[in-house]
Amino acid sequence: MDTDFIRETLDLVGDKWSMLVIGALANGDARYSDLDTTIPALSRRTLTLTLKRLQRSGFVERTSYPEVAPRVEDSLTALGTSLLSAIQHLAAWSSDHHTEVRRQQDRYDRSAPHSTRRA
Amino acid sequence: MDTDFIRETLDLVGDKWSMLVIGALANGDARYSDLDTTIPALSRRTLTLTLKRLQRSGFVERTSYPEVAPRVEDSLTALGTSLLSAIQHLAAWSSDHHTEVRRQQDRYDRSAPHSTRRA
DNA sequence: CTGGATCCTATGCGATACTG
C-alpha cells in the first residue's frame, strides 16, 4: 500500500469539487450550464477553474460550439472514466456505511468532553 | 451514480491527510510517533486533529498506555478497514495511470497560453 | 451562455513553545 499514490490522487482531484464534477459528467451532464445547475453549491468561477484543471490532466475533454450564444460541452475521456470507477467505489462505500458512520459520531459526541469534531 | 455520496465521503476524509493516515495505519504504523515519522510533511498538531476526527467517525480506535512515557496506539476498526479498500482503489488507479496523467499535463502545458494549472 | 477580473473571507495547516 503505497501512500504516495494516495497523495498523488489527492493532489489531482482532492479539492472540494473535482470528484463531484466527474460524477456529474458521468451522469450525463455535459454543458457548463448543466453542471452549474445540478451542483448549485458550486460557484461558476470555481466550476470554470475545476474544469480547466480536469482538462489539463486529461480527465475531461471539451468541445466548444462558437455559436452566437456560446455553448461548450465537456465529457469524460477514457482516462477520466478510469478514475470514475475508483470514485464510484468511494460513493458505494458511503452508500453502504454512512448510517454506521453517523451512529459512531453520535456515540462519540454523547460520550465525553471531547473537543474536536466537525459538522 | 449518486453524487451526494461522493460529497459525504469527501466531507469525512476529503481533507489533506485523513486518507493518508488511514493508509499508514493499514501499513502497520500504530504509534503516534510512528505516524509522525513516516509522514514527515504532517505536523504533529494536524496529526492529532486528524486522528481525533477519524476516531469520532469510528474509523480509528485508540488504546492509551498510561505509562511514565505516555504511549498511544491507533488502529483501524472494521469500519475503517472497509473504507481503506475504497481508498486502495484510488491508490491503484494512480499507480496505473500517473504516467499517463503526467503526459497529458505536459501536452497541455506545452500547447497554449492556458493559464490555470497547478503544481 | 460562458468566462474572466477583482475583491474578500474562511479556514486549514504549519511553526513554535509549553505541559504532564
Place this chain on the structure above:
DNA sequence: CAGTATCGCATAGGATCCAG
C-alpha cells in the same frame, strides 16, 4: 511521548461585476 495553545499565513473558493 503525546497533547494543547497561540500565532500567522497561504490559499481555496464565494460574490459581484464586466465582456465577448
